[in-house]
Amino acid sequence: MPHIDNDGVAIHYRIEGSGSPLILQHGFTDASETLYELGYVDALKKKHRIILPDTRGHGLSDKPHDAKAYTPATFASDIVAVLNDAGVQKTAYWGYSQGGWIAFALARYAKERVTGFVIGGAASAGSAYSTEAGQDDPLIVVLQRGAGELASFWGKWLTPAIERRLRANDPVSLIACRRQRLVTEGYTDIGKIAVPTLLYAGGADPIHDAARWSASQIPGATFISLPGHDHIAAMCQPQLILPQAQELLEKTCRF
Secondary structure, eight states: OOEEEETTEEEEEEEEOOSEEEEEEOOTTOOTHHHHHTTHHHHHTTTEEEEEEOOTTSTTSOOOOOGGGGOHHHHHHHHHHHHHHHTOSOEEEEEETHHHHHHHHHHHHOGGGEEEEEEESOOSSSOSSOOOTTOOOHHHHHHHTOGGGGGGGTGGGOOHHHHHHHHHSOHHHHHHHHHHHHHSOOOOOGGGOOSOEEEEEETTSTTHHHHHHHHHTSTTOEEEEETTOOHHHHHHOGGGTHHHHHHHHHHHTTO
């Protein structure tokens, strides 16, 4: 598996398939293996050269404990470093949850490298979990009890392989990542995105309305609601969005 060093942080990634390039990016607390297990890779690799990074703090990539290592600009620079190492000048990008949030960072810091976006379960501002005054972020509270406690978020979608990965996480690095996310200002410049863009979210996902609003701010963007599905369910059923995503990805080939 290739890896690159981005300013002292090792970022691991995988490449599958052939065709037009596509970054496929997992979410917070997850790793790229899940995208294999859920069928994303098999569904896309016949038409795309899929690049699957483990984001910093996750999977087989390095796990800094300093919150300042998880800024939007840094996440974007990791993607650029992976693209450079893979010899890819321009790519489409599909990210879910934190992976979708990183899409907005790319649109700000490296828009010349991206031909189109599929953004799932993410918005340009805000969090999927609300925090009352004087209380800590719910995800941080769970992580403080141990990374294995993350399994409770998956419900019926939890598999033994996913649970093993959750328990192998470094909670200190994930807490640092989350704390930086909570103090990072939203992306107010998404109206400048000028490539084909699709946003989607489960109708029962707390981020749903914010994601729909984000789509309304991007010229020509499409928003798809997945009624009745929460944050995890919308990710674990790729068949719900693959036809629309593949249609958008066909458009990116013309850029």
